Amino acid sequence: MLLQRLLEREGHRCQVAGTAEEAMSILDRAPFDLVLSDVNMPGESGIQLAPRIGARFPQTAIVMVTGVDDPKVAANAVQLGAYGYIIKPFEPNEIVIGVMNALRRRELEIENRRHRERLEELVAERTVALLSTVEELRLAHQEVKNAQEETIHRLSIASETRDEETGAHIQRMSRYCELLARHAELPEERVELVRVASPLHDVGKIGIPDRILQKPGPHTPAERQIMQTHAEIGYRILADTGYQVLKVAATIAHTHHERWDGSGYPRGLVGPAIPVVGRITAIADVFDALTTRRVYKAALDPHVSLEMMVAERGAQFDPHLLDIFVRSMDDVLAIHAAFPDETAPPPY
Incomplete structure (x- = not known):
């Protein structure tokens, strides 16, 4: 398969599924970073598959591929959780860049989620320890604030560097x-x-x-x-x-x-x-x-x-x-x- 060869040349390990059910079965057996799905497939469509993947495998990114240049389909795919939308015919670099950007966004979201969890742990630890001084409270608040601003800055840079x-x-x-x-x-x-x-x-x-x-x-x-x-x-x-x-x-x-x-x-x-x-x-x-x-x-x-x-x-x-x-x-x-x-x- 052309897409598989192209992505494997870029260092990605790929597995091919012929239907939505086969894709879900593969995901059940092992975690994957990203799913590249055609909109039109035998049986269940890619548009129907996207929310199923999002619900059961929230850390897996999904990018839609279609031969139909329809903004309504694109908007629907995005609303249902797709990280990107690639229209055929496409250049090989477009697929490579689209996958790279989707994986980068996925990493940022996972990092942000872990960051929030760590901040919550930090607050819980501080609460359990019954912070006793105003200075300790101020430092804890500043630590949370600095961490939030760092996350925001990194997300901002990620979005701006794409144009x-x-x-x-x-x-x-x-x-x-x-x-x-x-x-x-x-x-x-x-x-x-x-x-x-x-x-x-x-x-x-x-x-x-x-x-x-x-x-x-x-x-x-x-x-x-x-x-x-x-x-x-x-x-x-x-x-x-x-x-x-x-x-x-x-x-x-x-x-x-x-x-x-x-x-x-x-x-x-x-x-x-x-x-x-x-x-x-x-x-x-x-x-x-x-x-x-x-x-x-x-x-x-x-x-x-x-x-x-x-x-x-x-x-x-x-x-x-x-x-x-x-x-x-x-x-x-x-x-x-x-x-x-x-x-x-x-x-x-």
């Missing part, structure tokens, strides 16, 4: 969002949560095929629909947590592409129904996208970018928050200058 965005983008996003949240007079605890969580806004891009994510130009309507699934993917990655900062990150990932007038995605939320953390991140993300260079465009002047955004006041953006952002322009420009994209590619 042309840089570490500087993560830094700018965090600071733009912190600035806007503070000037909007959110409670200080909420400001800190936004600062830490906002870099994970695009973590769902981990699940988008590279040929779409890295395309140097406009997407087709079908590609755009697949691209838009990253909001749902990001939410699914982050939502299952007991930690407030990751809950905020999940909300940001899910809602930063919603629009004030209700024409955004994925749920078409309108006005105040969009969580404020999503509205804040939307403004920061668009400003950063306009003012930084991409492979398909030059960077725009910040003042020109702001004029374009003001034209969308009350349509794309929360008018009150956008007004605050405009009034904070001196601070915004200072952040923009402090974290330049030193290795940004020239526009073509």
